[in-house]
Amino acid sequence: MAELAGGGREIEQRGLFFEEFELGARYLHRPGRTATEADNVLFTTLTMNTQGLHLDAAFAASQPFGRPLINSMWTLSTMVGASVAQLTQGTLVAQLAMGEITFPHPMFAGDTLYTETTPTHARPSRSRPGQGIVTLAHTGRNQRGEVVATASRTALVWCVGAGPGEGT
Secondary structure, eight states, X not given: OOBOGXXXXXXXXXXXXXXXXXXXXXXXXXXXXXXXXXXXXXXXXXXXXXXXXXXXXXXXXXXXXXXXXXXXXXXHHHHHHHHHHHHTTTTEEEEEEEEEEEXXXXXOXXXXXXXXXXXXXXXXXXXXXXXXXXXXXXXXXXXXXXXXXXXXXXXEEEOTXXXXXXXX
16 A cells, blocks of 8 residues: 555555455445346347347236336346445455345336345365455345345455465
8 A cells, every 4th residue: 555645545445355254244235226228228138138028118018017127137247246346346366156046026127226245154265375265145125125136156255465466
């Protein structure tokens, strides 16, 4: 960290090192993200998903939810992405796995996604000194508090002092 005039120091935003994850803590990622029709159409077409439930308002109106659904992969991606600045920005080595993904309630254009993450397991890597494996349980809720997505994610992260620029 560089010293600034007047004795202050620069602090770069980063995620958590392995030792800083608190098992069982609930990390709330804010602000929330309001899904728009444009988000839905852009994400759906960029990912080559031709599902009419996301793209065809007339078709979606004839289906059980009565209107277009936000693409669940947008919900998953945004839920995980919302956690990056607080948890893994600059400390992630690799994402190892995703699992236990559910979408118990639909999202619609105009809904706001609020994300929280709870670390559920952590251990030092047996094969990669200076790195640790953390399992994260992500939960996404809409503005009414209804759970719209859950996912488990396993990440390989740097330990304190072992990452690039951290004394290695």
